[in-house]
Amino acid sequence: MGRKEMIAMLLAGGEGKRLGVLTKDLAKPAVYFGGKYRIIDFTLSNCAHSGIDTVGVLTQYQPLELNRYLGIGSPWGLDRRDGGMTILPPYMKQKGGVWYKGTANAIYQNMAFIERYNPEYVLVISGDHIYKMDYELMLQHHKRCEADVTIAGIAVDWKEASRFGVMHVDDEDRITAFEEKPKNPTSNIASMGVYIFSWKALQKYLIYDEASRGSSHDFGKDVIPAMMRDGLRLHCYSYKGYWKDVGTIESLWEANMDLIADEPELSLYDPKWRIYSVNPNMPAQLTTETAQVTSSFVTEGCILEGTVDRSVLFFGVNAEKGSYISESVIMPNVRIGEGARIHRAIIGEGAVIQAGVIIGDPLDDAITVVAVDQYVAVDHELLEVEPS
Amino acid sequence: MKHKVLGVVNLIHETDELERLTQSRCLATVPFGARYRLIDFVLSSMVNSGISQVAVFAHTKFRSLMDHLGSGKHWDLQHRQSGLFILPPATDDIQEISRGDLYHFYQHRDYFERSTWEYVVITRSHMVCNVDFEAVINHHLEQEADITVVCKRETQPSPGKARKVKMEDDGRITSIQDHYGRMLSDIVSMEMYVMRKELLMELVETSLAQGQDHLVRHAIFSRLGQLKVHGYMYEGYLGVVNTLTSYYDHSMSLLQPEVWKELFYQPGPIYTKVKDEPPARYTSGSHVSNSLIANGCRIEGTVLNSILFRGVHVEKGALIKDSIIMQNGKVGENSFVSNCILDKDVQVEGNRDLRGTEGTPFLAGKKRVI
Numbered sequence: 001m002g003r004k005e006m007i008a009m010l011l012a013g014g015e016g017k018r019l020g021v022l023t024k025d026l027a028k029p030a031v032y033f034g035g036k037y038r039i040i041d042f043t044l045s046n047c048a049h050s051g052i053d054t055v056g057v058l059t060q061y062q063p064l065e066l067n068r069y070l071g072i073g074s075p076w077g078l079d080r081r082d083g084g085m086t087i088l089p090p091y092m093k094q095k096g097g098v099w100y101k102g103t104a105n106a107i108y109q110n111m112a113f114i115e116r117y118n119p120e121y122v123l124v125i126s127g128d129h130i131y132k133m134d135y136e137l138m139l140q141h142h143k144r145c146e147a148d149v150t151i152a153g154i155a156v157d158w159k160e161a162s163r164f165g166v167m168h169v170d171d172e173d174r175i176t177a178f179e180e181k182p183k184n185p186t187s188n189i190a191s192m193g194v195y196i197f198s199w200k201a202l203q204k205y206l207i208y209d210e211a212s213r214g215s216s217h218d219f220g221k222d223v224i225p226a227m228m229r230d231g232l233r234l235h236c237y238s239y240k241g242y243w244k245d246v247g248t249i250e251s252l253w254e255a256n257m258d259l260i261a262d263e264p265e266l267s268l269y270d271p272k273w274r275i276y277s278v279n280p281n282m283p284a285q286l287t288t289e290t291a292q293v294t295s296s297f298v299t300e301g302c303i304l305e306g307t308v309d310r311s312v313l314f315f316g317v318n319a320e321k322g323s324y325i326s327e328s329v330i331m332p333n334v335r336i337g338e339g340a341r342i343h344r345a346i347i348g349e350g351a352v353i354q355a356g357v358i359i360g361d362p363l364d365d366a367i368t369v370v371a372v373d374q375y376v377a378v379d380h381e382l383l384e385v386e387p388s
Numbered sequence: 389m390k391h392k393v394l395g396v397v398n399l400i401h402e403t404d405e406l407e408r409l410t411q412s413r414c415l416a417t418v419p420f421g422a423r424y425r426l427i428d429f430v431l432s433s434m435v436n437s438g439i440s441q442v443a444v445f446a447h448t449k450f451r452s453l454m455d456h457l458g459s460g461k462h463w464d465l466q467h468r469q470s471g472l473f474i475l476p477p478a479t480d481d482i483q484e485i486s487r488g489d490l491y492h493f494y495q496h497r498d499y500f501e502r503s504t505w506e507y508v509v510i511t512r513s514h515m516v517c518n519v520d521f522e523a524v525i526n527h528h529l530e531q532e533a534d535i536t537v538v539c540k541r542e543t544q545p546s547p548g549k550a551r552k553v554k555m556e557d558d559g560r561i562t563s564i565q566d567h568y569g570r571m572l573s574d575i576v577s578m579e580m581y582v583m584r585k586e587l588l589m590e591l592v593e594t595s596l597a598q599g600q601d602h603l604v605r606h607a608i609f610s611r612l613g614q615l616k617v618h619g620y621m622y623e624g625y626l627g628v629v630n631t632l633t634s635y636y637d638h639s640m641s642l643l644q645p646e647v648w649k650e651l652f653y654q655p656g657p658i659y660t661k662v663k664d665e666p667p668a669r670y671t672s673g674s675h676v677s678n679s680l681i682a683n684g685c686r687i688e689g690t691v692l693n694s695i696l697f698r699g700v701h702v703e704k705g706a707l708i709k710d711s712i713i714m715q716n717g718k719v720g721e722n723s724f725v726s727n728c729i730l731d732k733d734v735q736v737e738g739n740r741d742l743r744g745t746e747g748t749p750f751l752a753g754k755k756r757v758i
Contacts, residue, residue: 035667036683075664260669268666269686279662281462283652284422284682284695286645293676299667300423300683303645312667 004083004117006139006196008052009107010043012127013060013100018248021371022348027059029127030066031252032331032349034259034268034275035297035312038069039246040127041277044076049273050135052123054083056113058106060090060099069278076276088113102217108206114199122202124195124219130255130266131192131243132273138237139196145173147235148201149227152194154239163245164190165220167236175234180220189236192243195219201232242266253346253367256312256329260295280315280332290321306336320355326362331372348372391525394505394585395434395442397427397513398603399453400489403549403567404514405631408753409731413452415630416444416513419714419732421642421652422682422695425456426629427513428463428660430580435463436656437521439509441470443499445492448485450476462661475499488601490592500589508588510603512579514548516627516638519580520655524620528582533618535587535608537561538580540626547637548628550576551604553619561617564609578622581608625651636729636749639695639712643678665698673704689719703738711749728752 016028023031029040047055055078059066072078073085088110090099100106107114107124114122121142123135133152142150153167166187168177179185205223209215215222227234242265246252258264268275282301287293291304298304301316306323316333319325323336328345336342337355344360345368347353353376360368370376397416404415416427427444434442442465446453453474459465460472477485478495493500500508507528509521519538528536539553539561549567553575556562565571581603591607600606608617625647627638641647652658665684670676675690684699689706697715702708705722712729719725720738727744731754736742740758744750752758 262671269669269684274664275666276664279664281657281659281662283648283658284680284697285668286643286648287676287679287681288645289678291677293670294674295672296670297667298670298681303648305645308670 004054004119006052006121006123006135007054007056007083007114007117007119008047008123008125008135009110009114010040010047010055010057010125010127011103011106012040012057012066013106014126014128015061016128016247019252020249021369022249022252022346023062024371025062025065027062027066028247030069031246032314033130033246033252034256035299035314036280037275037277039130040066040070041275042130042132043125043127044078045273045275046131046133046135048076048078048276050133052135053078053080054117056086056088056110057127058088058100058110060106063087063089071278075278083117086113102222103219104206104209104223105217107202108210108217111203111206119199122197122199124197126193128247129193129243129245131239131241132266133194133239133241135194135196138194141173141237142196142235145235146233148198148232149224149234150196150237151175151224151234152192152239153189153236154192154243156188156190158185158188161185161188161190165224166190169236169238173235173238175228175236178224178228178234180225189238191220192239201227249346249367249369253329253344257310257327259297259312260310262295282315314349328360344368345370348374351376354378391507392505393439393507393509393521393525394503395439396508396510397430397442397444398489398510399450399513400445400447400492402512402514403630405549406635407632408751409632409635409729410449411753412449414447414449417452417456418629418635419697420516420629420635420639422680422697424658424660426516427453427456428658429516429518430511430513431463431465432656432658433517433519434509434511434521435465435659437519439521440465440467441473441503441505443473443475445489445496446474446476447492450474456661458661463659473499488606489603490595490607491601493588493592493603494596497589497592500585503585505585507582508585510581510588514628514630515578515580516625516629516651517578517622518624518651518654518656518658519578519622521582524580524582527620528618531559531618532616534583534615535617536582536620537564537617538578538622539575539619540578540622542574542576546576546628546634548630548634550628551579553577555619559618561612561619563612564604566605575619576628578626579604624654632749632751633747636712640693640710642680642695643693648680663698697732710746731756734758
């Protein structure tokens, strides 16, 4: 097999606890986003557009639907003879098997996979973020800096900095300090969880980390700090553009709402950077005489007979006459009965909202979540998430 | 399907009065219904009925056909053992291209002989419908017919051109007329024929030996007395799309929710080549009513009683009414478009006024800038 310059390892085993009922039977990367996509489509499309043809997808939590969705990687051009997409779940070894204990351990357990391709560089990314990035440009930066590790960084709001790994960077983009989720952050340059490692360096530190007692086997908490301590060359690749971690109900809702602005920051219409996904092949949406649709994102297969404003509708949604949907995310094949009113909600796939149901209060900021396949009758109690 | 059935989509000499819409493409690939091509309807019907091998007899202008069908994978026709075959004319003499379909079947007789399928379903591409061919085959077997023709009783005369059929009470067909005939009958042929493969090969050879080379006009018409030719009545939605009026009228009937729900889903879904278009975006000033909108559209203006294919951009202040705008069309600021059919990539600049009339839509050819 030919040697690959860079292969990608995509961490897709996350449970997404903070997404509650939306990830009950679903891995976080498979959560729906943006009217027709799943979160993982963004990173896979980035790989496709960056010329990466070998991607290992590390799965662990609730992989059934994710595996079915990924298939052999055809939608992202990853059904290749040499390389392509390989799904890498934890497995049994001669001396027994273990779950992936952390991000670094997941890669450690798949060193044999990486070795098959004998790459110069390994790109480690996660399937949890919404952004468009050319990893090829990042690799060029990595080479130019003669770095051992390059971490993509983005300036975030100071208030939010403590949620991320933050970096101090000198004039030559070299990282001088790295802190994982600090209580009192002293920098607002956050790690995007996108790493390029020179494989030889990574290999050494994975083996070292595996043997260290007390390590949580995590890149941000253990491997990167260890490399910093040993004086390796860690560089930052600063990224300017749209990037969003959609790990919470609130951020998932917000990221969807970002799309419906008249001039959205994240454009999905760039013909050179299409976001690929599995297309459902449904008829074009029918907007009837009684419908009124403004500031919204609507996908094939919908029949709209009611009013839709500032909302994102996935495929196959049926909004019956007199229904009123505002500031909401309606996932695939949801049926909204006559006269139902939905405000600030995320409605899970296949849910049925009975006629006349009222969800959300226009005077309140709380986001209501309806679970997958839930049947909501008029007097049903629903889960509300107060904004933090 | 229990029985081994080969699907044949016959594009040879299809009646085509679609003017500019078929200037650079064949009838089979005329865009229809906001994201489909005409051939998608029979192809999907075949696949949904369990037919796993389909031969498309291409004839002329088939570049768009090859591009659209590709390997057949969008219709699940890319398998290890069967799948999609595109058979363009195989002839040394260029003049032979204009000969009838039986001649072209004969040229590809190896293909038929090699296949192990027992029955063939021969169709055209311009019948917009959703047919369960398994039911047709079962009917064919129950009636012990030699040939079964799928027919439709029309409640009102279709603006498309179809052959009329006379049928006895027991379902036997006693006469079929050409597209231009004046026979009184409310039953039309959907140009779908089921028969044993051996019978087809026999018809091909005997007809050609007699100097005749048209399947329906020669081989079937002249044998209505000897062969048991039966009709199968199709009850679903039918659009015979081979004239500009029928194209426009049947497109517009998709705006009725009952037609939309039936044609695209019953008995099975209609497939097409998928594109990675994002969802359609309606901006704050958009107004859309009674319209069919495909993915990838950006609507900043007003759209009434119209069909927008994938990637159409309607700018601010533009008004589109009773029109069909094909893929990647653009209607500029404050322009007015009514009763128009704009082919792919047509750009209507700002402040234009484009009007066809009811019954005679204005048709703009591919890539025109107005």
